[in-house]
Amino acid sequence: MALEKLHAQRGSIAIVGAAESDRVGKLPGKSALALHAEGARNALADAGLKASDVDAVLSTGRQTANDVPEYLGIRPRYLDNTQMGGCSFIAHLQHALGIINAGVAEVVLITHGESGYSRVGMGSGDRFAPDTPPGQFEMPFGIGGPATRYALAAVRHMHEYGTTKEQMAQVAVATREWARLNPRAMMRDPITVADVLSSKEIAWPFNLLDCCLVTDGGGALVVTSAERAQSCAKKPVYVLGTGEASCHSIISQMPRFHVWDAAIMAGERAWAMSGVKHSEIDLAMFYDAFTIVPILALEALGFVEPGEGGPFVADGKTGPGGSFPMNTNGGGLSYTHSGMYGMYLLVEAVKQLRGECGERQVKDATTAICHGTGGILSASATAILSTER
Amino acid sequence: MADEYKAPLPNPTPDSKPFWDGLKAHELRIQRCKDCGDAYFYPRDVCPGCLSGNVEWFTASGRGKLHTFSIVYRPLKYPPLQAPYVLAMVELEEGPRMMSNLVGIEPDPAKIRCEMPVVIEYADVTAEVTLPRFRPAS
Numbered sequence A: 001m002a003l004e005k006l007h008a009q010r011g012s013i014a015i016v017g018a019a020e021s022d023r024v025g026k027l028p029g030k031s032a033l034a035l036h037a038e039g040a041r042n043a044l045a046d047a048g049l050k051a052s053d054v055d056a057v058l059s060t061g062r063q064t065a066n067d068v069p070e071y072l073g074i075r076p077r078y079l080d081n082t083q084m085g086g087c088s089f090i091a092h093l094q095h096a097l098g099i100i101n102a103g104v105a106e107v108v109l110i111t112h113g114e115s116g117y118s119r120v121g122m123g124s125g126d127r128f129a130p131d132t133p134p135g136q137f138e139m140p141f142g143i144g145g146p147a148t149r150y151a152l153a154a155v156r157h158m159h160e161y162g163t164t165k166e167q168m169a170q171v172a173v174a175t176r177e178w179a180r181l182n183p184r185a186m187m188r189d190p191i192t193v194a195d196v197l198s199s200k201e202i203a204w205p206f207n208l209l210d211c212c213l214v215t216d217g218g219g220a221l222v223v224t225s226a227e228r229a230q231s232c233a234k235k236p237v238y239v240l241g242t243g244e245a246s247c248h249s250i251i252s253q254m255p256r257f258h259v260w261d262a263a264i265m266a267g268e269r270a271w272a273m274s275g276v277k278h279s280e281i282d283l284a285m286f287y288d289a290f291t292i293v294p295i296l297a298l299e300a301l302g303f304v305e306p307g308e309g310g311p312f313v314a315d316g317k318t319g320p321g322g323s324f325p326m327n328t329n330g331g332g333l334s335y336t337h338s339g340m341y342g343m344y345l346l347v348e349a350v351k352q353l354r355g356e357c358g359e360r361q362v363k364d365a366t367t368a369i370c371h372g373t374g375g376i377l378s379a380s381a382t383a384i385l386s387t388e389r
Numbered sequence B: 001m002a003d004e005y006k007a008p009l010p011n012p013t014p015d016s017k018p019f020w021d022g023l024k025a026h027e028l029r030i031q032r033c034k035d036c037g038d039a040y041f042y043p044r045d046v047c048p049g050c051l052s053g054n055v056e057w058f059t060a061s062g063r064g065k066l067h068t069f070s071i072v073y074r075p076l077k078y079p080p081l082q083a084p085y086v087l088a089m090v091e092l093e094e095g096p097r098m099m100s101n102l103v104g105i106e107p108d109p110a111k112i113r114c115e116m117p118v119v120i121e122y123a124d125v126t127a128e129v130t131l132p133r134f135r136p137a138s
């Protein structure tokens, strides 16, 4: 019954504004809040709306939900500070669906800003303090940054399915090919599988080029009802399906290391709500924190059978001109990765569906899937977007 | 020597203190649910299988299998072991998995394999804290 109710809401809201901060990359002159603000201002301009039109602000990365609206001078009647990691903004899209269709808000602003590289205005606060579960049950064993954590899933995937480092490296290579077509991308020199395998060892099985960038940046979306969307500046991008799920928080609690259960749960919802078939997807924007992650997503979202993600990407079909365009902005691996990267997946999908992507434009793209990881494969959120309702 | 240990240490909470006290006594004490029978880790006041509060502590065998691992080449500032070292997820004989370090084997991906049998050893890293480590079982 719940699914029928969800399916009835297919296409009921639309993204009418999508933009990033003026620049992304190394931005020591910009605080995290300033990056939220640049994204917000640019997205509202994109939508042809004013700050005073906004009645809900959904964001994360700050101490309270009041912080971003205050900086922007917006007085929302609905606030959401849901923090589930990098996919939070995709989940916010589902929250926007709920509040718009419930009549709680009409114009929803979703913002991201993070000084991930320069660490300007980021505040403090230790998620891994010694009295927390990660502080007690992971940190004492020298778990390093995210690479060592994602590595635990990658190694088990290799054990279960025979996935190889070469297959994972191909994700980085194909993604770099897209980045070469994006003038805003940080890394634009071509690379080979051999380059990935010979780059600095970080945490087995990952070398440096298996790992996403660390940058500064921001972005925002403006979301409203399909009805109101008709009067906005640009062609609406409809939200056909959404899903979110969480199966653990710290990596040592992951139920199955070789299977991304949260992604299965989020994806099932998005497919059911949208009624879209896999063959109808023109563009996949899959969070690529590490090269194993899009492989896990391909399997969890049902594009391939379990264990076939590695062989699927191995022939380069996810790159420019390939049959499965994936991460056309150049991804977190080569474009930018300020920390909570999910926002950039959504902005790129909207721009592709509007045909605004220049050299890297996927021809005649009408339907896209965005999928993100939050935490360490802890949470997932999925959105299926289309130019048609 | 104990004073020189600078790697992160746990600050036990009431729900985890018996686990850390157990390690200090060189015993691996974990919990199980008296309603559904499942053993679980990390320590908590409710069973993550059925949310029952009817849970008890017991001493585990300290034997298990390596479920998955990573080799840390670039550690944080104060690592628990000299890099490269092996970060390990161990699946205990009793069922639950816990994070630890695999020692007593070269940190070489060609020599370490998932599912290899491992056994606990106790590292008294400071006067207060003992950490569990695992080595290949002979």
Ligand SMILES: [Zn+2]
Residues within 6 Å of the ligand: B033, B034, B035, B036, B037, B038, B047, B048, B049, B050, B051, B052
């Ligand atoms: Zn139970």
